[in-house]
Amino acid sequence: MNAPADQPGTWNLEPLRADHAPALLAFEQENRAYFARAIPDRGDAYFTEFTTRHHALLAEQDTGLSRFHLVITHEGAVAGRVNxxxxxxxxxxxxxxxxxxxxxxxxxxxxVAEICRLATTAYGLTRLTAVTTLDNPASMTVLTRNGFTQVAPPTIDGRPGIRYERPLTPAT
Known part of the structure; x- marks a missing residue:
């Protein structure tokens, strides 16, 4: 990316689709060690059973129980995901x-600001929660900057964490 990542036009948020599978798998493989430093590792089974899992996520999304999105750069690469x-x-x-x-x-x-907007306008949601581990200050900062407040201390795979909550209104 040439411009700062938070500037309009440098990325799009796309609902997860079947044809995203190869790029998503490559993204997860490339970032596995990086993610494991701050969040629990997905484990080897995630990668060996990726195709089956991807189809299951699409089926879950079709029910409306979850909404999965990829962050796609203007060059067409997967830069992240938000669910x-x-x-x-x-x-x-x-x-x-x-x-x-x-x-x-x-x-x-x-x-996160964009998914909060979509959660309200496209999905009709009124409240979001999120959890992060205490050793992930970057995530705590992202949540706080987006209007989330701390509500409870959960444990995430044996690691101490923080639960956040944000009420959503049509104006967000």
Missing amino acids: LLDIEDGSAELGYRIGERAAGRGLATAV
Whole structure:
């Protein structure tokens, strides 16, 4: 990316599709070690069973229970992903990951702002939650910058964490 990652036109948020599979798998493989430094590793089975899992995510998305998105750069590369999980009663859990090449330039903050907007306008949600580990200050900053507040301390795969929440209004 030439411009800062948070500037309009440098990326698009696309709903997950079947044809995203090869690029998404390459993104996850390329960033596996990077992600494992801040969040629990997906494990080898994730990669060996990727095609089956990808089809299952698409089927889940078709039910409306979750919404999966890829962050695609203007060059066509996957820079990250952002998901709304367990959609129920106007609420969903936010999950996101930005690849190492795009990290540190405001992309996560911009992508979370955009998914908050979509959650309200396209999906009719009224509340988002998110969790992160205490040893992931970058994620805590992204959530705070996007209006999330701390509500409870969960444990994530045995690691201490923080739960965040953000009410959504039509104006967000």
